[in-house]
Amino acid sequence: MNIGILTSGGDAPGLNAVIRGAVRKGIREHGFIFTGIRDGWRGLLEDDMYPLNEVDVRGLSGRGGTILGTSRTHPYSDGGPEQMKKVMAERGLDAIIAIGGEGTLSGAARLANDEGMPVVGVPKTIDNDLDNTDYTFGFDTAAAIATESIDRIRTTADSHHRCMVIEVMGRNVGWIALHAGMAAGAHAVLLPEFPVSYDQITAWVTSAWDRGRAPIVVVAEGFVPAGLDEAVSDKGLDKHGRVRLGGIGEHLAPIIDERTGIETRSVVLGHLQRGGEPTAYDRVLATRLGMASIDIIAQQKWGWMAALSGTSITHVEMSDAVDRLNTVPQERWEEIQILLG
Ligand SMILES: Nc1ncnc2c1ncn2[C@@H]1O[C@H](COP(=O)(O)OP(=O)(O)O)[C@@H](O)[C@H]1O
Numbered sequence: 447m448n449i450g451i452l453t454s455g456g457d458a459p460g461l462n463a464v465i466r467g468a469v470r471k472g473i474r475e476h477g478f479i480f481t482g483i484r485d486g487w488r489g490l491l492e493d494d495m496y497p498l499n500e501v502d503v504r505g506l507s508g509r510g511g512t513i514l515g516t517s518r519t520h521p522y523s524d525g526g527p528e529q530m531k532k533v534m535a536e537r538g539l540d541a542i543i544a545i546g547g548e549g550t551l552s553g554a555a556r557l558a559n560d561e562g563m564p565v566v567g568v569p570k571t572i573d574n575d576l577d578n579t580d581y582t583f584g585f586d587t588a589a590a591i592a593t594e595s596i597d598r599i600r601t602t603a604d605s606h607h608r609c610m611v612i613e614v615m616g617r618n619v620g621w622i623a624l625h626a627g628m629a630a631g632a633h634a635v636l637l638p639e640f641p642v643s644y645d646q647i648t649a650w651v652t653s654a655w656d657r658g659r660a661p662i663v664v665v666a667e668g669f670v671p672a673g674l675d676e677a678v679s680d681k682g683l684d685k686h687g688r689v690r691l692g693g694i695g696e697h698l699a700p701i702i703d704e705r706t707g708i709e710t711r712s713v714v715l716g717h718l719q720r721g722g723e724p725t726a727y728d729r730v731l732a733t734r735l736g737m738a739s740i741d742i743i744a745q746q747k748w749g750w751m752a753a754l755s756g757t758s759i760t761h762v763e764m765s766d767a768v769d770r771l772n773t774v775p776q777e778r779w780e781e782i783q784i785l786l787g
């Protein structure tokens with residue numbers, strides 16, 4: 447079999463480890479050959495691809511980014527499934543491994559289930575917003591980078607007796623904010639799932655200040671202050687029409703400053719959270735998921751993806767994983783509140 451591999455959506459540390467795991471296992475166990483498709487669905491629509499062999503994936507488990515490149519190109523644009531089928535036939539591709547988040551896998555599920563295409567998936571995202579898999583690779587690395595950044599910001603906050611607001615990624619879920627906030631000992635943690643009033647934020651900041659601490663506020667980019675209808679975003683749309691989140695940190699800092707009298711600054715961690723080497727946890731998870739995608743192909747389970755359940759790698763239907771977002775549950779929110787303020 448000739449297997450095409452593509453990476454789509456925002457990059458996540460561990461993508462290269464998936465590619466290496468899949469290619470190694472596919473070649474060694476099944477004698478498959480591989481084709482690297484550039485920049486997600488764009489490469490499949492535009493026939494931009496190249497042969498991928500064992501030498502190409504050498505030493506990749508710890509390398510950040512994706513050697514294949516990525517994009518947010520929609521699979522139903524520019525000729526859509528019919529064009530992809532034509533390219534696959536010309537190239538002799540027998541199956542596609544799509545490595546992506548909820549957007550990419552929604553597309554992959556449609557291509558497999560509605561168009562009859564031989565597509566399987568591997569879940570990735572720093573946001574950890576995919577259902578039916580316990581954790582996605584990239585999340586552990588992003589939470590670790592955010593934690594280290596908050597630790598660093600704390601020393602400057604302490605020195606200047608300031609409040610610092612740190613805005614982290616995550617789109618409409620608060621996993622990165624929750625884990626980094628808990629790991630770094632933040633005094634306020636603000637998640638998209640649970641609106642919080644300015645009064646409550648002010649109370650947490652003041653309580654930390656009154657104990658002699660420089661208050662640390664971690665806010666997820668998708669957080670919606672109580673009373674507002676939608677996330678505070680000042681960045682408009684990306685070139686594919688998707689809302690670009692970000693701006694809540696800059697929104698909150700002057701409000702906290704004015705209400706508490708504590709000098710307040712905000713920092714946006716941004717793409718730093720996605721860059722560089724994956725943690726050991728993400729390397730192992732990504733490698734195992736990549737290898738499992740080969741089992742799914744060997745069993746011709748089109749429309750399925752590899753997933754993590756506890757410590758085991760399982761196979762689940764992609765459509766189930768994208769049905770709903772994996773949001774932070776109420777009990778995790780209640781759990782962290784005892785630590786705030
Ligand atoms: N329901 C859908 N069906 C088909 N394609 C989709 C769907 N939702 C999103 N996409 C495509 O997948 C791309 C990647 O999704 P995005 O959310 O940006 O990244 P990720 O795959 O990491 O979640 C989007 O830009 C869009 O082109």
Ligand SMILES: O=P(O)(O)OC[C@H]1O[C@](O)(COP(=O)(O)O)[C@@H](O)[C@@H]1O
Nearest residue numbers: 455456547571572573615616617691
């Ligand atoms: O890289 P961009 O296009 O600025 O997008 C930023 C978004 O990508 C992410 O880093 C990852 O999102 P996806 O997994 O959906 O690609 C989000 O946390 C963030 O909102």
Ligand SMILES: [Mg+2]
Nearest residue numbers: 455547548549
């Ligand atoms: Mg997404």
